Amino acid sequence: MVANIKRIFQLWGIYAKLDLLWFLRDTKYCVAAIVSDIVTNLSALAGVFLLAERFGNIGGMSSDQVLFMLGYACVVDGVILMFFSMNNVAWISRLIGRGQLEHRVTQPVPLWMQLLTEGFIPVSGNSMLLCGLGITWYALSRLATSVGSLWVLSFLFSVGCSVAIILSFSYIFGSIAFYAQVAGEEISTTAIGLFGALKTFPIGGLSLAAKTVLCTIVPVGLAAWFPANVLLGQAPQSLPQALLLIMTITLALAAATMFRKGMKHYATRGSIRYSARGHRR
């Protein structure tokens, strides 16, 4: 256990060094990628923010509360970008569908540890997290929410759960690529895209049935709206407060089961995506 934790930090250190080297050796393109992340992310948030400014109150949330929710969403995206974006770790169907698990199962490090560490890019991938923290801090300064150490821990825990939900959703659907490598190659992109497109909408004004669907079957509401409301002290009354935790555990278990099952299939069938000369089919 201790050896595993030590190894994880060692690997994070190696990937951090590689990322820093990219920044130092190819600064122009690295900065361009950072700027792109910032512009893309802020544009995605701007639409809902402008709506909130225009209407003052959407779905039971004031414009400052919506801003807090957008900041939270940005932090969640920032964590995924910083910890799980390099080598498509979050977009697992690409690795499976492209036959790139082969490279990993020959490494002297467990697959779970590789997936946990190889996506780490603390230099080129920190922009969204910093933006999110800035927006969250600004929104909190305009709200009457009391922020103590317990609240900060709740915030970190909620962010962790939201990240786990998005990744689990990606891995559940991404496991389809074990069985349909070409057709399923981009399925994780769609799964994560679903959160990207929908998680910033304040869905409090929708019917209970719609909210329940968006917090369970298609859990986009758990990526920002639900936890943001709980943190602001206005937990949606129609839904249980522990919903975030329950869904995180449920989806994580489902993802682990689906992935293991897919790996068993992969162990017997392998991948047909690369020809003997290394070209992808």
Added chain:
Amino acid sequence: MIKYLVTSKLSATRALDGGLFYMLSGHLLKLARLIILLLLWRSLAAQGADLGGLSLEQLLLYTMLSSILTEQLSIVTPATTAFWEGSIASRYLRPLPVLAQMMAETVGGWLPGVLLYSIPMVLASGLVGISLGSAFMANGLLFLLSLGLSISLGFAIDFLFAAAVIYVKNASYTAYSIRQAVTKLFSGALIPFALLPWGLGNVFELLPFGSVASAPLLIFVGADDPARLILLQAAWNVVLWPVTLIVFKGSEERMVSYGG
């Protein structure tokens, strides 16, 4: 003309290469976003919000049509991807003008989306109380004229961005991401300009991006002066096409494509 139709056909059938599942996922994403937006507009109307001069019916119609015509109102040609993948070189070997080839490929690529998403959504719109037919009867001709100008302008803007991508070389995907993000916000395809605060909509509608998506949608729902919008679209076409052709021609000299 036949050679362009053949190019379009190749492009349309290529979309099926990844299987039905591969194609459907993108449409499911569009459908999910459409449902959320329709529910959101209804809830805003129910709380008595001022919808910026639009009626709820017009707003729902606007959003539904924007979703149905997503690909036509946000033109993405294979140009940027071709630089990134290195396949641009092969297009220069074919006996057709490069830009015209890419336009034909783009139009062909719409076919699966039209069959799998646009037509089903037109048929389903009546079930959710959105009447596309009556709006088309009232404003159909002007809308089609505006849509034609919009598509033309969309191609010009895409090729202009493609020319910019040639300059930034390896950062082509970065440039593409920025372009997609910015145009989505500025075009009015997702959120109608009438719903934006601080008079931003009045500024955005004068930009070329506004002429691409917002103008035809507003004409369809009968929410603005069609003559003014169509003239603005025509003016942007007249200004941007020559600029696009000159800039693209100039950037061809700098074209470097490694493949990837």
